[in-house]
Amino acid sequence: MIEYADLHLHTNYSDSTLTPSQVVFQAKQFQIGCIAITDHDTVDGMEEAVAAGQAHGVEIIPGIELSCEAGNREIHILGFFFDYQHPDFHQHLLRMQDSRVARMGRMLEKLNGIKAGGDISLEEVCARGGTTAVGRMHLAMIMKEKGLVKNVQTAFDRYLAEGGPAYVAKYRQTPAQAIALIKKFGGVAVLAHPMLTRVDEMIPAMVRDGLGGLEVYYPNVSSTIIEYYEGIGRKHNLLLTGGSDAHGAGKDNTAIGKIRLPYRFVEAMKQTLEA
Ligand code: AMP
Numbered sequence: 001m002i003e004y005a006d007l008h009l010h011t012n013y014s015d016s017t018l019t020p021s022q023v024v025f026q027a028k029q030f031q032i033g034c035i036a037i038t039d040h041d042t043v044d045g046m047e048e049a050v051a052a053g054q055a056h057g058v059e060i061i062p063g064i065e066l067s068c069e070a071g072n073r074e075i076h077i078l079g080f081f082f083d084y085q086h087p088d089f090h091q092h093l094l095r096m097q098d099s100r101v102a103r104m105g106r107m108l109e110k111l112n113g114i115k116a117g118g119d120i121s122l123e124e125v126c127a128r129g130g131t132t133a134v135g136r137m138h139l140a141m142i143m144k145e146k147g148l149v150k151n152v153q154t155a156f157d158r159y160l161a162e163g164g165p166a167y168v169a170k171y172r173q174t175p176a177q178a179i180a181l182i183k184k185f186g187g188v189a190v191l192a193h194p195m196l197t198r199v200d201e202m203i204p205a206m207v208r209d210g211l212g213g214l215e216v217y218y219p220n221v222s223s224t225i226i227e228y229y230e231g232i233g234r235k236h237n238l239l240l241t242g243g244s245d246a247h248g249a250g251k252d253n254t255a256i257g258k259i260r261l262p263y264r265f266v267e268a269m270k271q272t273l274e275a
């Protein structure tokens with residue numbers, strides 16, 4: 001009997017400091033018997049996660065967190081239960097990953113231009129961890145290690161946050177395209193952390209485009225806000241999901257164990273997919 005799940009977890013295949021095996025092991029310690037690995041724009045951590053899940057008796061749901069943009073806002077779409085091994089799906093991800101490398105090059109140019117970068121090379125950022133989806137968190141960690149900023153958050157606040165002096169937007173996939181991609185490969189598309197992204201006015205359009213769920217249970221969110229998003233979910237007949245969004249040492253306010261989603265939410269998702 002599985003009691004709890006965590007449907008939003010990163011590994012070192014995107015921008016967490018934890019390996020898939022470590023994520024599985026930590027989940028197990030919190031009696032979380034089912035997890036989804038939702039790395040940014042990659043599914044490369046799945047193989048290791050599935051092996052570790054088998055060894056430790058933890059159910060692994062294929063997942064992803066796709067970066068999107070709409071109306072100049074960055075929106076994250078989670079996908080679950082899609083055919084993550086399909087070659088066409090991989091082709092699409094490869095394009096996103098290539099564009100991330102090009103984007104990182106432009107961010108480094110900006111950073112070096114304002115004399116904040118201390119000459120960080122693209123090779124250095126790309127070599128980070130097991131990553132195939134290079135991003136701002138990798139750069140922030142290197143900046144911290146080089147003593148250019150006192151911590152990762154400062155790197156974001158001063159340079160890397162949306163609109164910051166070294167910020168460059170990523171590959172411009174729209175939420176509609178991301179939702180269509182997930183659905184094409186048999187999965188459920190879910191709007192990630194709406195309480196952080198604050199694009200409530202775009203939710204009805206996303207629902208028309210095939211959005212299947214809303215990530216309502218998220219760390220450090222008040223019960224008032226949670227109830228508000230539960231209401232939006234009910235109104236549009238959406239599945240509700242939740243997860244910690246843990247990134248290991250990358251983000252210290254979102255550790256594994258912060259969200260223990262009752263397993264019935266996973267069962268509801270499976271029932272929807274079967275129907
Ligand atoms: P990227 O995919 O390269 O755009 O990086 C996205 C990741 O950067 C997110 O998953 C967060 O972990 C982190 N991030 C984005 N904005 C901020 C911010 N303002 N403060 C701290 N971390 C952030």
Ligand code: ZN
Nearest residue numbers: 010015040137
């Ligand atoms: Zn991240």
Ligand code: FE
Nearest residue numbers: 065076192193
């Ligand atoms: Fe996100």
Ligand code: FE
Nearest residue numbers: 008010065245
């Ligand atoms: Fe995330």
